[in-house]
Amino acid sequence: AQTVTQSQPEMSVQEAETVTLSCTYDTSENNYYLFWYKQPPSRQMILVIRQEAYKQQNATENRFSVNFQKAAKSFSLKISDSQLGDTAMYFCAFITSGTYKYIFGTGTRLKVLA
Amino acid sequence: DTEVTQTPKHLVMGMTNKKSLKCEQHMGHRAMYWYKQKAKKPPELMFVYSYEKLSINESVPSRFSPECPNSSLLNLHLHALQPEDSALYLCASSQGRAGILTDTQYFGPGTRLTVL
Numbered sequence: 001a002q003t004v005t006q007s008q009p010e011m012s013v014q015e016a017e018t019v020t021l022s023c024t025y026d027t028s029e030n031n032y033y034l035f036w037y038k039q040p041p042s043r044q045m046i047l048v049i050r051q052e053a054y055k056q057q058n059a060t061e062n063r064f065s066v067n068f069q070k071a072a073k074s075f076s077l078k079i080s081d082s083q084l085g086d087t088a089m090y091f092c093a094f095i096t097s098g099t100y101k102y103i104f105g106t107g108t109r110l111k112v113l114a
Numbered sequence: 115d116t117e118v119t120q121t122p123k124h125l126v127m128g129m130t131n132k133k134s135l136k137c138e139q140h141m142g143h144r145a146m147y148w149y150k151q152k153a154k155k156p157p158e159l160m161f162v163y164s165y166e167k168l169s170i171n172e173s174v175p176s177r178f179s180p181e182c183p184n185s186s187l188l189n190l191h192l193h194a195l196q197p198e199d200s201a202l203y204l205c206a207s208s209q210g211r212a213g214i215l216t217d218t219q220y221f222g223p224g225t226r227l228t229v230l
Contacts, residue, residue: 032216033216033217033218042223043202043223044221045221046221047219047220091156093156095215097216098216100162100169100170100215102157102219104156104157105156107154107156
């Protein structure tokens with residue numbers, strides 16, 4: 001079975017600090033895509049970052065970067081210079097090439113403190 | 115532009131009512147999705163449309179009826195719902211070219227549905 005595990009239900013970080021959210025997944029497939037989505041209290045799921053499994057280079061989007069360890073099946077998200085607007089639920093997800101369904105983790109609720 | 119819009123933002127309905135949720139995107143995407151999300155849980159896939167045809171129904175009860183009138187619009191018709199159907203309903207779209215559904219999904223802001 002394909003699964004995604006986010007082991008940190010809740011985290012908090014001081015404004016301007018760096019925080020890392022963990023995500024591990026399990027699949028026997030070789031071609032897949034990984035995502036981090038952010039869902040603020042406003043409810044909309046916003047794509048934060050995407051990683052193709054065949055790419056060794058870690059994806060980066062401004063203050064957000066990932067540490068993708070394919071052999072370990074780990075896909076952590078690092079948020080640098082945390083801002084109050086980063087307060088949200090963060091979902092890790094992956095989808096296998098040739099399938100239609102995202103497999104979501106249970107989410108990590110991140111609170112950025114002033 | 116990666117915008118998916120949904121109306122209404124909030125909906126309260128009785129168990130005997132009929133209502134509809136609407137989703138629209140103008141990104142030229144050919145795949146559209148309905149999700150149901152309970153509080154503090156990840157979204158659960160309900161339906162997938164590819165090129166305006168229903169591709170996937172994740173064993174959703176018939177009181178939920180999806181419709182895709184054109185490539186930009188997706189509706190979810192609701193009838194005889196139960197209180198446990200109260201949830202956030204999210205729409206998403208992806209490029210879906212050549213029927214490929216593994217590309218990035220872009221979500222709308224959702225409709226908060228309460229069934230009394």
